Amino acid sequence: MLHLILFLFFGAICVAGAINLLVQSHPINSALSLIVVMASLAAEYLLLGAEFVAAVQVIVYAGAIMVLFVITIMLLNAGAEERTKGSRVAILIGIPGVVIGAVLVAWTLIGRSSTTQSVSIGALWGDPKSIARLLFRDFLLPFEVTSVLILIAIMGAVVLASRPKAVARGARKDA
Amino acid sequence: MPAPHGNTKDISLSITTFIIISIIKSLAVVGVLLTAVAYSVWLERKVSAHIQNRWGPTRVGPFGLLQPLADGVKFIFKEDLTQPHVYKPLYIAAPIIAMVFAITSISVIPFGNWVTVGPWGTYLQITDLNIGLLVVLGITSMGVYGVALAGWSSNNKYSLLGGLRASAQMVSYEVSLGLSLVGVVIMAGSLSLREIVDAQGGVFWHFIPRWNIFHGQTLGFFIYLISAYAETNRTPFDLPEAESELVAGYHTEYSAMKFAMFFMAEYANMVTVACLATLLFLGGWHGPIFGPPILQAVMPVFWFCLKVFFFMFLYVWVRWTLPRFRYDQLMAFGWKVLLPLAIANIVYTALVVALRAQYPGRFF
Secondary structure, X not given: OHHHHHHHHHHHHHHHHHHHHHHOOOXXXXXXXXXXXXXXXXXXXXXXOXXXXXXXXXXXXXXXXXXXXXXXXXXXXXXXXXXXXXXXXXXXXXXXHHHXXXXXXXXXXXXXXXXXXXXXXXXXXXXXXXXXXXXXXXXXXXXXXXXXXXXXXXXHHHHHHOOOHHHHHHHHHXX | OOOXXXXXXXXXXXXXXXXXXXXXXXHHHHHHHHHHHHHHHHXXXXXXXXXXXXXXXXXXXXXXXXXXXXXXXXXXXXXOOOOOOOOHHHHHHHHHHHHHHHHHHHHHOOOEEEEEEOOEEEEXXXXXXXXXXXXXXXXXXXXXXXXXXXXXXXXXXXXXHHHHHHHHHHHHHHHHHHHHHHHHHHHHOOOOHHHHHHOOOOEEOOOEEOOOOOOOOHHHHHHHHHHHHHHXXXXXXXXXXXXXXXOOHHHOOOOHHHHHHHHHHHHHHHHHHHHHHHHHHOOOOOOOOOOOHHHHHHHHHHHHHHHHHHHHHHHHHHHOOXXXXXXXXXXXXXXXXXXXXXXXXXXXXXXXXXXXXHOOOOOO
């Protein structure tokens, strides 16, 4: 019972943070709302029993990636955005679209409730050992291939971000 | 209602007793932490004074021992200035964020073994999680926001530069800090702080304690120590508040209790980091136990506190001995020296552990 209350509580915070993210006009407020969303998602994972994922969610998303977001906003000194009324097309098509999508998802889930299983809160086994067993034994190859993929992405980012020396020298000559 | 991840001995308690014991433990731990913070400031002032051939605080109480109280009263009664150019919501939230995360991280730190008082028994720890180490890392990684937001919301170039430096530095050194702990985790085979300490019991070669610092993790210990100094923004890594260039860095615009909260958060972080170093590398509460039963019950906590005190003293000692890094040196050191060393430490530890599993008895 306590778990359910907490689960609903953090779910509400998560949705509220997501809405606030969209409503706020200042980038730093939006970034902070995103942190709230990440942190409350972590709390949800924790309540479901996926402790390791919860901790990683906080460390990686809330603690590292969002710090980089905040640094970027601070460095660019991005000011408050202008508020527009939005396009009429977005309102006319978007809102019914969202409603239809939500109804479709709910209808599908309810219609298939006989074939899907419900998971009681705290029943998932998400302790570090079982995750490690999955990653380093059962799915070792995909895991390692993914890490190589990420490494390639990092190297690509470095190459794209750094100007070649000749170009940099040329640019200085022009100036 | 069963607690899914509590330890088995707590489950046997009724829910009311459990809650009462938890509240008592939380209050006691936070009380001790805040007292420790206050007296770390006293220690810092006293030791720095003696290093510089001065006396330090002497007037308030014997040896100036009541100085922290006087400072607290002063902070409370000082005028709380809020400059008109600050961004108010975040300006007010920043010290609270810093303080909350600094205090929360103590919640999974174990101080000693199982104790029994009358019919009730409990671990000397607010709560034992099987991901305790990750929880501490997660909470400390969130602490960056306090500093970063303080710098940004002050709308002041010195504060902004301080906040930027702090967040860049903390994110960079968090990588090597986290990786330096992996060796310990591999050795213990667990992320629970209690189990990591339990794995360090006993001695090898008949006299050397089986603490991780003596047991293959010496390199990891020094990487952790250096990264921890950078994480807590202490000299030689105190560029976020380098007073010769940035006035006071991210807390330039703060006064009275808001400033005090940053101050307390910094020292609370130091205590947490010192606790973690003790637990992970110096065997936690393990130490020689002797004497009558009542003394034996207290000894583990005493050893723990002694080791933490050693780290706090080391902090002060280093601060008043070493000069500050240059910023490029700081970044180059973090990414080009500490990070490769930390990765090498992981590879080495993993290799030794794997070999030990393969050929039992050949590798101590």
